[in-house]
Amino acid sequence: MVTDLDRAGGPRLPDLPARLARELLVPLLSVPWLLLVVEAADGPAAEALTAAAPTGAVLDLDQPQWTDPAKYAAWCAGLPGHPVDPAATHPSPGLAQLAARTPAAAPDPALPPAARAAALARAWWAAVPDAERAALAALAGAEGPISTTLWATLPGADARSVAAAADLLPPPPMADRWRLRPAQLADLVTADSPPVDHAATMWQAAGGIPVRADGGPDLAASDPERLALLLRHASAGDPASPMLDEIDLLLHAEPATVTAAFQYAEDSGLPTGPLAEAWRRAAPDRAATARPADRAAVLHAHLTGRHDAAAAHCAELARQADTRWRAVWQHTPADGPCAATPGLGPTAGHLLLADGDGLHLADPATGRLLDGRPEPLPGPHPRALTATPFGGALLLDASGALRSLAVRGAEGVPDGAPAALDACTAVAAHEDVMVFGRPDGLTTCSEVSTGTSHRPEHPLHEGPVTALDVAPADGGALVASGGEDGRVWTWMPGRPPLPAPVDQRPWPVTAVALANTPAGLLLAAAWSDGLLRLRRWGERHHGADVRLGAAVRTLSVTPDGLVVVALPRSVLALTLVG
Numbered sequence: 001m002v003t004d005l006d007r008a009g010g011p012r013l014p015d016l017p018a019r020l021a022r023e024l025l026v027p028l029l030s031v032p033w034l035l036l037v038v039e040a041a042d043g044p045a046a047e048a049l050t051a052a053a054p055t056g057a058v059l060d061l062d063q064p065q066w067t068d069p070a071k072y073a074a075w076c077a078g079l080p081g082h083p084v085d086p087a088a089t090h091p092s093p094g095l096a097q098l099a100a101r102t103p104a105a106a107p108d109p110a111l112p113p114a115a116r117a118a119a120l121a122r123a124w125w126a127a128v129p130d131a132e133r134a135a136l137a138a139l140a141g142a143e144g145p146i147s148t149t150l151w152a153t154l155p156g157a158d159a160r161s162v163a164a165a166a167d168l169l170p171p172p173p174m175a176d177r178w179r180l181r182p183a184q185l186a187d188l189v190t191a192d193s194p195p196v197d198h199a200a201t202m203w204q205a206a207g208g209i210p211v212r213a214d215g216g217p218d219l220a221a222s223d224p225e226r227l228a229l230l231l232r233h234a235s236a237g238d239p240a241s242p243m244l245d246e247i248d249l250l251l252h253a254e255p256a257t258v259t260a261a262f263q264y265a266e267d268s269g270l271p272t273g274p275l276a277e278a279w280r281r282a283a284p285d286r287a288a289t290a291r292p293a294d295r296a297a298v299l300h301a302h303l304t305g306r307h308d309a310a311a312a313h314c315a316e317l318a319r320q321a322d323t324r325w326r327a328v329w330q331h332t333p334a335d336g337p338c339a340a341t342p343g344l345g346p347t348a349g350h351l352l353l354a355d356g357d358g359l360h361l362a363d364p365a366t367g368r369l370l371d372g373r374p375e376p377l378p379g380p381h382p383r384a385l386t387a388t389p390f391g392g393a394l395l396l397d398a399s400g401a402l403r404s405l406a407v408r409g410a411e412g413v414p415d416g417a418p419a420a421l422d423a424c425t426a427v428a429a430h431e432d433v434m435v436f437g438r439p440d441g442l443t444t445c446s447e448v449s450t451g452t453s454h455r456p457e458h459p460l461h462e463g464p465v466t467a468l469d470v471a472p473a474d475g476g477a478l479v480a481s482g483g484e485d486g487r488v489w490t491w492m493p494g495r496p497p498l499p500a501p502v503d504q505r506p507w508p509v510t511a512v513a514l515a516n517t518p519a520g521l522l523l524a525a526a527w528s529d530g531l532l533r534l535r536r537w538g539e540r541h542h543g544a545d546v547r548l549g550a551a552v553r554t555l556s557v558t559p560d561g562l563v564v565v566a567l568p569r570s571v572l573a574l575t576l577v578g
Contacts, residue, residue: 005040010143012236012264018044026052041183062113067091076100088116094182095120097170103127114184121184125192128168133193135161136168136180140189141196143232144179150225151178153208155200198237205230219248220292220317227253235261239268245275247310250299251292251317255284275310278302281570283549293321298548301327301572324577325534325544328562329367331571333357338566339385339395339554342515344429346391346410351556351564353571354382359393359405364558367573378403384467385554386429388412389448396427426481428468433477437465443481445470445493454493460501461485467512469556473521480523482509488525490514503533511552517561522576524563526552534563534576544576 002025009016017040028034029052040046050058059066073086075093081100087109089095095117099105102124107116128136134156139146142154152162172178180186208226210218219227231253234241243249244265250258262276272280282298300314304327315326331338336356342364343350351364358374381398388394391410395403402424404412426437435445441459446452461483469480476492483489487504491497507527514523521537530551535543554566563574 002036002038002040005038005045006043009260009263013260013267015044015267016263018048021045021048025049029053062092064091072096092117094170098124098182098185101168101170117182117184121182121188124168124185125188129164132161132165132168135165136189137193139165139178140180140186140193141201142229145172145174145177146179146229147176147225148178150205150208150229153204155197155204196233196236198233202230202233202237205233219246219252222252224252224254228257231257231261235264239265240270247275247299247313250275250279251296251314255295258284274303274307278306278310281549281567291321293318293323296321297323297326298546301330301548301574302570304328304330304572306330306332319577322578323544325546325574326577328365328573328575330573331355331362331367331369332569337381337553337568338571339382340564340566340571341385341387341393341554341556342558342564343407344387344389344391344431347387347407351558352385352387352393352407354385354395355571359407361407364562364564364573365560367571375405375407377405382553384427386427388429388434389431390414394427394429396424400425402427425464426466426468428470428479430470430477431472433470435468435470435479437468437481439464441465441483441485443468443479443491445477445479456491456497460489460491460497461487467509467525467555469513469515471514471516471521473516478514478521480512480514480525482512482525484508486527488512488523490523503535505529505531507531511555511566513555513557513563515557515559515561517557517559519561519576522557522561522563524555524557526555526565532565534574536576546574548572 005020006017008020025036025038026048028036038049067090069090072090076084076086076096079096079100082103082105084096084099088107089099092113095113098120102120105120105123107119138154138157139151148162148166151157152159166178169178170181180189205226210221212218227249231243231249234243244261258279262279266272278299281302284295284298296314297318300311300318303311303314318326331353333355339354341352343352347361351362353360353362354377358376360374361370362368363370379397382395383398384396386394390412392407392412393405394412395405397403423439424436425439428435432448433445434448435443437443441461441463442455443465445454460481463484465481466484467482470477478490478492480488480490486507486509487501488509489497489501503525505527507529509525510528511526514521519536523537524534526532528551530547532546532548532552548565548567550567552565552567556564558564561575565572565574
């Protein structure tokens with residue numbers, strides 16, 4: 001469900017609603033069984049959706065048949081303020097709330113809702129006392145929603161005028177977050193007010209920021225809403241504002257405002273710098289990264305090797321907050337989706353890393369690509385990549401085809417070696433073992449030296465196996481499997497599986513990895529909603545839950561304990577701390 005699509009981006013990003021419709025929502029219409037419910041005013045965004053889904057149901061909520069007249073009238077009778085004629089505002093709750101704040105409001109019921117809203121807005125504005133007009137103009141210029149406390153600091157406003165002005169407005173949908181609505185009201189106030197002085201508003205907002213002992217602004221001690229207001233007006237006055245280079249502002253301001261400021265700079269033709277690119281990759285608008293220390297840890301991961309000063313600052317904030325993980329290195333190829341896996345046999349001690357240029361050998365400790373031409377890949381979009389005991393590699397592509405890759409002349413699967421079943425949905429290997437997942441939830445573990453195969457008596461997953469890894473443990477092979485059902489299982493060939501999965505979430509598993517490390521056995525699992533969970537064996541309530549801004553494509557754990565994470569456009573190495 002998408003609400004207020006036509007409001008996306010605010011006044012400085014007027015094309016954003018249509019872009020969201022074309023680039024996000026229209027492609028989603030091709031996903032089977034997905035139902036979209038979108039609220040949007042008439043305009044390019046609604047037109048793009050209607051053109052893409054001409055058979056979709058369109059409900060015009062301005063039509064009276066969608067609102068029960070008797071219940072609407074009873075609701076209107078309970079509104080505080082001036083009496084409301086239900087017939088004059090039906091079926092719009094917004095019009096009724098505005099009418100309750102407008103003396104002698106009597107819009108013509110025969111007019112369409114937009115015309116009634118315009119008439120009500122004119123009557124409301126005409127009744128506003130002169131003493132409150134400046135405060136309402138300041139609210140319009142703030143491009144809210146904004147709290148009354150911050151509203152009172154704006155040029156032309158103070159605590160008394162704000163309190164009086166708030167009494168004239170329909171109540172906000174969110175507690176103490178005010179903006180002018182409906183749109184006709186905001187347009188009218190803006191048209192009758194002088195242009196917003198962005199510089200004055202910016203300095204007014206900056207005046208409320210605490211000061212450090214050295215006299216500089218303590219952005220970390222300021223509230224996110226004030227920082228967002230500061231950035232909003234700095235960006236409006238100058239799309240290339242140096243405020244966007246202040247890493248503390250990015251860490252502590254409301255994330256949606258930072259995203260909008262970077263987008264406004266990009267739309268103004270400015271080049272995308274490392275901070276903007278890291279912000280885009282980190283996607284920190286999610287609630288899970290709302291804590292500044294978590295935001296800092298994710299930004300540090302995406303800044304590593306690209307902006308040393310900002311990366312170091314983010315790392316220090318994450319360390320002070322005892323964040324349980326940190327990034328070690330990052331590989332950002334020029335093109336192509338990524339995958340990575342530790343080498344085996346002749347390539348043991350190296351990392352096999354796939355990107356748009358092909359298959360590389362890399363140093364797992366630093367991510368540095370080793371000399372030599374990369375091996376070409378047979379197709380784009382790897383779903384899984386594993387080294388094989390023969391020194392080569394196997395790549396499972398997005399179409400479900402399993403391909404043998406040569407690495408330094410060694411084949412992934414030589415003739416006569418154990419081969420995958422006809423239908424393969426996941427693959428992994430280690431030393432003398434190769435493991436294959438199937439669409440029916442079964443996993444087959446094959447010993448290379450003997451050709452013996454093992455599998456659980458019953459499928460461990462409901463639906464396809466989507467991720468696999470295998471590591472030596474307790475004199476045998478320990479297999480980890482993830483499925484479309486969201487479950488993560490571990491089992492050993494020749495032994496009964498555990499009575500329950502080791503982890504389970506309501507999203508498909510995209511990658512799993514496990515390995516023996518100096519701190520013990522480490523298990524990593526990732527789901528399609530973007531969560532990456534790192535756990536040392538036996539530490540059920542320890543480890544780290546990480547969101548890196550995108551769903552993880554492949555996972556691996558090196559013998560030194562580095563977790564190598566392939567995202568759509570980069571490869572990151574992470575480590576647990578403590």
